[in-house]
Amino acid sequence: MNQPLSRSIVPGLIMAVSLAAAFMIVQTITPIGSDLAFAGTTATSTVVVGNAAPTVTVVTMNNGTDVTLTTNTTTNVSVNATISDNNGCGDVTGASASTSIVLYRSGVTSSTCRGSQNALNCYLATAFTASSTCASNTTNTTTTFAVQYFAQATDASSSFPGDNWQATVIFKDTSAATGTADSLGGSTPNVLTLNAINVTTSSVNYGTLSASSTSGSANQVTTSTNAGNSTTTIRLSAQSTLTSGANSIVTSSQRYATSTFTFPGGATQLTESAVTVTGYLLTAPTSTGNVQQSPVFWGLEVAAGTATGTYSGVNLFTSLFQP
Amino acid sequence: MRIRRGIVLPAFFFIFVYGSGLFFAPRAEAAFGISPPFLGSDNLIPGTRYVQTIYLVQDQPTEDLAIDANLDIHDRIRSWFTIHNGNEIVIPKGTRQFPVEIVIQVPKDAQLGAYKGALTFVGKPARTGQVTIALGAEVTINLTVGTGIYRKVTVQLIRMLDIEEGWSPRVYVKFNNEGNVPEALDGATFDLYDQYGAVRLAYIPSPKGKMPETPPFTVKEYVVEFPLDLHLGLGQYWGSVNFSQEGKVIASQRTVFNVLKRGSLSTPFEKFMQSFQNQLAYYVIGAIIVIVGGTFVVRRRRRL
Numbered sequence: 118m119n120q121p122l123s124r125s126i127v128p129g130l131i132m133a134v135s136l137a138a139a140f141m142i143v144q145t146i147t148p149i150g151s152d153l154a155f156a157g158t159t160a161t162s163t164v165v166v167g168n169a170a171p172t173v174t175v176v177t178m179n180n181g182t183d184v185t186l187t188t189n190t191t192t193n194v195s196v197n198a199t200i201s202d203n204n205g206c207g208d209v210t211g212a213s214a215s216t217s218i219v220l221y222r223s224g225v226t227s228s229t230c231r232g233s234q235n236a237l238n239c240y241l242a243t244a245f246t247a248s249s250t251c252a253s254n255t256t257n258t259t260t261t262f263a264v265q266y267f268a269q270a271t272d273a274s275s276s277f278p279g280d281n282w283q284a285t286v287i288f289k290d291t292s293a294a295t296g297t298a299d300s301l302g303g304s305t306p307n308v309l310t311l312n313a314i315n316v317t318t319s320s321v322n323y324g325t326l327s328a329s330s331t332s333g334s335a336n337q338v339t340t341s342t343n344a345g346n347s348t349t350t351i352r353l354s355a356q357s358t359l360t361s362g363a364n365s366i367v368t369s370s371q372r373y374a375t376s377t378f379t380f381p382g383g384a385t386q387l388t389e390s391a392v393t394v395t396g397y398l399l400t401a402p403t404s405t406g407n408v409q410q411s412p413v414f415w416g417l418e419v420a421a422g423t424a425t426g427t428y429s430g431v432n433l434f435t436s437l438f439q440p
Numbered sequence: 441m442r443i444r445r446g447i448v449l450p451a452f453f454f455i456f457v458y459g460s461g462l463f464f465a466p467r468a469e470a471a472f473g474i475s476p477p478f479l480g481s482d483n484l485i486p487g488t489r490y491v492q493t494i495y496l497v498q499d500q501p502t503e504d505l506a507i508d509a510n511l512d513i514h515d516r517i518r519s520w521f522t523i524h525n526g527n528e529i530v531i532p533k534g535t536r537q538f539p540v541e542i543v544i545q546v547p548k549d550a551q552l553g554a555y556k557g558a559l560t561f562v563g564k565p566a567r568t569g570q571v572t573i574a575l576g577a578e579v580t581i582n583l584t585v586g587t588g589i590y591r592k593v594t595v596q597l598i599r600m601l602d603i604e605e606g607w608s609p610r611v612y613v614k615f616n617n618e619g620n621v622p623e624a625l626d627g628a629t630f631d632l633y634d635q636y637g638a639v640r641l642a643y644i645p646s647p648k649g650k651m652p653e654t655p656p657f658t659v660k661e662y663v664v665e666f667p668l669d670l671h672l673g674l675g676q677y678w679g680s681v682n683f684s685q686e687g688k689v690i691a692s693q694r695t696v697f698n699v700l701k702r703g704s705l706s707t708p709f710e711k712f713m714q715s716f717q718n719q720l721a722y723y724v725i726g727a728i729i730v731i732v733g734g735t736f737v738v739r740r741r742r743r744l
Contacts, residue, residue, distance in 0.1 A: 141608075163673055172637070174693070174695035174696070175598075175695045181596035181597035181614050184713075185495045185497065186475060187497055187499055188473045190499045199695055199696060201637075203584065206540070216477065216567075216703055252698075253635055253675060253676035254635070254676075255676060255696050259677050270476075273478075274476070274477075301596070301691065305594055309475045309476045309495075311474075311475040311478045312476075313471050313472060313473020313474070313497060314473065314575065315471035316575065318573065319565075320568045321569070321571040322569050322570045342471075344471030344472075344473060345473050352578065356564075359570070391560075427570070429567055429570050429571070429572070430570075431565070431567065431572045431573075431574050432572070432573055433574045433575075434574070434576065435577060436474075436477075436575075436578070437477075437577075438578075
């Protein structure tokens with residue numbers, strides 16, 4: 118019974134496999150739906166790849182830390198950002214791509230800052246440096262700003278304790294589509310208050326005075342300027358009294374005033390401990406060309422019996438923050 | 441000729457007198473200052489450790505600059521203060537911003553109240569002329585020791601880190617605790633997207649392990665790892681991370697990160713451990729085959 122059955126099945130199987138193989142060969146050469154199968158029919162596929170807007174992410178100012186300024190000069194503050202464009206690196210690095218990076222005190226806002234800039238609270242750059250090669254449609258960028266020493270502070274004791282400093286990066290790809298992002302908001306990073314002065318003379322020279330005489334109306338002048346971003350006053354003291362070998366001139370023999378005087382006039386006697394100079398205030402600069410400077414006038418009395426010699430000492434100017 | 445001499449000689453004299461004044465005019469000296477010019481907190485409680493950095497700043501660091509630090513405070517609180525750099529500081533030549541770290545350790549039995557004082561930094565210049573001018577700057581100290589709890593935290597920086605094949609996504613966090621009690625982030629989520637940021641590949645609801653606690657008045661930097669049961673192939677991915685505290689999202693970031701070749705980020709020790717981990721499976725399988733094979737042989741011999 119089995120043998121006749123196998124005899125009838127086997128040829129059938131061989132036939133079926135042969136047919137399937139033939140079909141597969143034909144299908145491989147001329148698949149169904151091909152031009153050969155349906156001669157005279159054509160189908161054209163077109164697709165327009167549209168422009169994807171770029172994306173700006175991870176805008177970071179000064180690595181998220183507070184900015185400490187440097188007296189009398191600028192301090193570099195970096196703004197980092199990541200720029201991506203799904204149309205590829207050509208859209209990021211293309212010659213017609215453009216960028217605006219603004220660094221500003223938050224109270225100023227990025228839109229205002231883009232309109233007009235000043236060294237107190239708003240800086241603009243129009244180019245960045247790629248800090249990585251563009252790969253997988255993305256590049257990392259860095260922009261460095263030279264922030265002036267009088268940029269407005271935003272820490273707790275400043276005039277803007279509710280503000281912080283922020284950065285905004287606006288990027289336009291080669292098709293002028295825009296991506297924009299701000300650095301993290303909140304209470305940081307701040308520009309810290311910098312209290313500093315610069316005295317434009319390194320020493321005071323009274324010249325030659327004989328014993329039992331004074332400098333009279335011949336005042337010596339020291340001029341101080343504000344080298345920070347806060348209002349400051351000064352405190353004066355003798356760090357080292359005038360000495361010549363074993364001989365000395367008492368500290369109180371030196372006098373100072375904020376206006377010219379004929380010794381002793383109304384001038385204040387110098388002391389060993391620091392004393393705040395009354396009425397002396399240096400407000401924070403508002404630009405490099407607007408730096409307040411104020412003089413202090415000095416006079417000296419050489420008491421009778423003072424031995425001859427060249428006397429030298431050190432006077433200390435201490436800056437004191439005035440909130 | 442007489443007329444000419446009469447003009448020329450006074451002219452030379454004028455140039456000599458005023459010109460020398462111009463050429464030998466007192467040069468602008470270096471500026472000196474401090475940032476910030478205040479030290480302390482209104483939110484101290486007994487037992488608190490408060491650390492603040494004051495920068496000594498100068499614009500012309502052409503020489504080493506010797507500085508004395510003088511603390512002018514009540515003797516009762518003097519022991520609370522430590523100036524890490526000591527009282528005699530030398531700012532090295534070439535340094536424009538010199539950090540001075542001041543630690544205030546409020547004793548557990550400190551008397552509640554407000555304390556004031558000053559910390560003065562005074563330059564010690566080389567002597568020039570009759571009266572040399574030295575520059576200094578004064579830091580105002582204001583401390584208030586009370587009992588009230590003060591809480592304030594900020595996440596200053598979030599950065600998605602590049603990882604190696606087989607690693608889980610990692611996020612760098614810079615956490616600033618400005619309050620007077622320890623704080624920690626208590627929740628985080630991570631969404632993983634493809635290289636175009638279009639298709640979400642995974643959602644990781646919480647990081648591996650508990651996030652670290654940050655002591656009062658301290659900035660802490662750490663890396664949070666989000667465990668992923670998915671092998672990420674080489675390439676770029678987008679991640680979106682949210683950090684929360686007490687159920688409220690307080691910081692978030694969405695950006696790209698890269699999955700790099702194995703071994704490109706690891707330290708030598710990590711590489712060694714990874715190679716061991718990779719081979720461990722083979723060692724285990726080999727050991728099982730040896731044990732099973734050995735057992736089979738032993739049993740067969742016993743039967744014989």
